Amino acid sequence: MADNIPDKERLDVRRRHETANIFSRLPATYAASRMQGQRLLKIGGLSIVEWRILWDVLEAGPITIRDLAELQRADHSQISRVLPKMSAAGWIELQRDKNDGRQTLISLTKEGVAAYERAAPIMAKRRAAFRKYFTEDEIKLWLDLLDRFDVFCQLSVEDILDTE
Amino acid sequence: MADNIPDKERLDVRRRHETANIFSRLPATYAASRMQGQRLLKIGGLSIVEWRILWDVLEAGPITIRDLAELQRADHSQISRVLPKMSAAGWIELQRDKNDGRQTLISLTKEGVAAYERAAPIMAKRRAAFRKYFTEDEIKLWLDLLDRFDVFCQLSVEDILDTE
DNA sequence: CAAAATTAAGTGACTTGTCACGGATTTTTT
DNA sequence: AAAAAATCCGTGACAAGTCACTTAATTTTG
Numbered sequence: 001m002a003d004n005i006p007d008k009e010r011l012d013v014r015r016r017h018e019t020a021n022i023f024s025r026l027p028a029t030y031a032a033s034r035m036q037g038q039r040l041l042k043i044g045g046l047s048i049v050e051w052r053i054l055w056d057v058l059e060a061g062p063i064t065i066r067d068l069a070e071l072q073r074a075d076h077s078q079i080s081r082v083l084p085k086m087s088a089a090g091w092i093e094l095q096r097d098k099n100d101g102r103q104t105l106i107s108l109t110k111e112g113v114a115a116y117e118r119a120a121p122i123m124a125k126r127r128a129a130f131r132k133y134f135t136e137d138e139i140k141l142w143l144d145l146l147d148r149f150d151v152f153c154q155l156s157v158e159d160i161l162d163t164e
Numbered sequence: 165m166a167d168n169i170p171d172k173e174r175l176d177v178r179r180r181h182e183t184a185n186i187f188s189r190l191p192a193t194y195a196a197s198r199m200q201g202q203r204l205l206k207i208g209g210l211s212i213v214e215w216r217i218l219w220d221v222l223e224a225g226p227i228t229i230r231d232l233a234e235l236q237r238a239d240h241s242q243i244s245r246v247l248p249k250m251s252a253a254g255w256i257e258l259q260r261d262k263n264d265g266r267q268t269l270i271s272l273t274k275e276g277v278a279a280y281e282r283a284a285p286i287m288a289k290r291r292a293a294f295r296k297y298f299t300e301d302e303i304k305l306w307l308d309l310l311d312r313f314d315v316f317c318q319l320s321v322e323d324i325l326d327t328e
Numbered sequence: 329c330a331a332a333a334t335t336a337a338g339t340g341a342c343t344t345g346t347c348a349c350g351g352a353t354t355t356t357t358t
Numbered sequence: 359a360a361a362a363a364a365t366c367c368g369t370g371a372c373a374a375g376t377c378a379c380t381t382a383a384t385t386t387t388g
Contacts, residue, residue, distance in 0.1 A: 007224075007226075007227075010223065010224045011224045011227070011231060011235070013223070013224075014220060014223045014224035014235055015234075015235055017223070018220075018235050018236065018237075019307075020307060021291075022294070022303060022306060022307070022310075023197065023201070023290075023291070023294075024216075024236070024237075025237075025307065025310050026193075026194050026197055026310075027194065027198070027237075027238070027344080027345080028236070028237035028238060028314075029190075029310050029313055029314055029317070030190050030191065030194040030345095031238075031344090031345055031346070032314060032317035032318070033187065033190055033313070033317050034191070034345085034346085034373085034374075035317075035345090035346065035347090036317050036319065036324075037187070038346090038373080039320075039321050040321055040324060043321070047373070047374090048373080048374070049373085049374070049375095052188075056178060056182075059174065059177070059178045059181070060171075060174045060175045060177075060178035062171075063171075063175070064336080064337095065336075065337060065338095066335085066336060066337080067175060070179075071175075071178055071179055071182050072182065072188070072192070073182075073188075073189075073191075073192035074191070074192060074195075074374090074375075074376090075375070075376060075377080076336080076337065076338090077337085077338075077339075077375090077376080077377085078374070078375065078376085079337095080336095080337060080338055080339085081338080081339080100335095100336085100383075100384070101336095101382080101383050101384080102335065102336040102337070102382070102383045102384065103335095103336060103337080103383095104336080104337070122324070122325065125324050125325060125327045125328065126187075126324050126327075127185075127187070128327050128328055129316070129319060129323070129324050129327040130186070130187075130316060132327070133312060133313075133315070133316045134309070134312070134313075138309065139186060141305070141309075142186060142306075142309050143183075143184060143186070143189065145298070145302065145305075145306050145309075146186075146189050146190075146193050148297060148298070149193055149197070149297075149298075150192075150193055150196060151297070152293070152294060152297045153193070153196035153197050153199075153200050154196070155200065155293060156203075157203050157204055157207070159293070160200075160204060160286070160289050160290050160293050161286065161289060163289045163290075163292050163293040163296070164289065164292055191374080191375080194375095195374090195375060195376070198343085198344075198375085198376085199375095199376065199377090202343080202376090211343070211344090212343080212344070213343085213344070213345095228366080228367095229366075229367065230365085230366060230367085238344095238345075238346090239345070239346060239347080240366080240367070240368090241345090241346080241347085241367085241368075241369075242344075242345065242346085244366095244367060244368060244369085245368080245369080264353080264354070264365095264366085265352080265353055265354080265366095266352070266353045266354065266365065266366040266367070267353095267365095267366060267367085268366085268367075
């Protein structure tokens with residue numbers, strides 16, 4: 001702690017360390033991406049969670065909450081919590097599955113499709129802009145890193161403690 | 165919507181699309197990483213925010229809230245909010261900067277160093293495990309992608325809408 | 329077939345993260 | 359030197375995400 005190195009330099013050193021640490025970078029980068037998404041979706045009056053649901057239901061619906069959560073690699077509670085609001089807005093219809101009474105099937109209404117279509121071109125432009133910043137190969141490489149990182153993140157506390 | 169493609173296949177198609185979409189992957193991946201971090205820090209009785217603060221203050225302190233936030237690329241409010249609790253726990257000392265009365269200088273107490281040292285070896289093991297999953301070059305490449313993605317995320321709504 | 333185990337969904341409680349705004353202090357401009 | 363602008367920090371309000379627990383329904387097992 002009580003080094004003789006000037007404060008300014010210790011700050012710079014620390015900044016370089018933080019910059020080179022993937023674990024430090026991820027939260028900030030994801031937050032920035034999320035904020036950008038929120039700003040873009042605000043134009044169409046959607047939240048991120050709503051947008052994801054509309055898109056997935058449009059492409060793969062009618063669909064259960066469970067399957068939606070799996071598609072989005074997210075906890076089902078996140079979806080479950082937003083549905084009443086989306087239903088009240090008239091975007092989706094919820095109906096109990098006749099074959100399996102535990103499940104709820106989500107389908108889009110015309111208003112839901114309209115809500116989707118308000119946001120979709122904007123989000124498509126975002127992806128187009130993204131592809132101007134990164135080549136096809138770079139994206140593939142990145143996805144591969146994410147695949148492997150997902151595996152790493154499944155390591156349990158014991159796995160980590162047993163390292164080395 | 166009313167395609168003739170079976171539901172199962174549409175789900176698979178959608179899953180592949182989600183899997184290949186960086187914007188879809190980031191939230192899940194970051195969430196998984198954060199959860200792993202939380203589980204590891206729980207052993208030492210720390211939250212993520214607390215851990216980051218302890219580490220940065222140890223390496224670069226005494227330091228202001230502003231500088232801490234900049235190091236972590238996070239909003240100052242996140243740090244500001246946790247400090248009273250950490251001060252009450254006896255880990256840090258807060259004192260108003262004599263040169264600039266707006267600023268608060270954060271420094272570690274002995275108990276703060278002890279709290280850091282309870283978590284540090286565990287987190288070091290995590291980074292060691294991480295380096296077994298990814299080579300030095302891959303990490304460099306990933307950091308470069310993140311650097312460029314950060315630039316992309318700074319694009320304003322207008323920038324995005326002007327695309328193409 | 330009854331009992332036990334699993335699964336789907338809803339909900340409470342929490343963490344991590346942002347933005348916006350106000351009050352106090354410092355710095356810059358005129 | 360006074361006025362204006364900028365900066366630091368605290369706080370309220372919110373979004374996105376998790377886990378743990380409950381209830382209801384279905385499947386599996388004995």
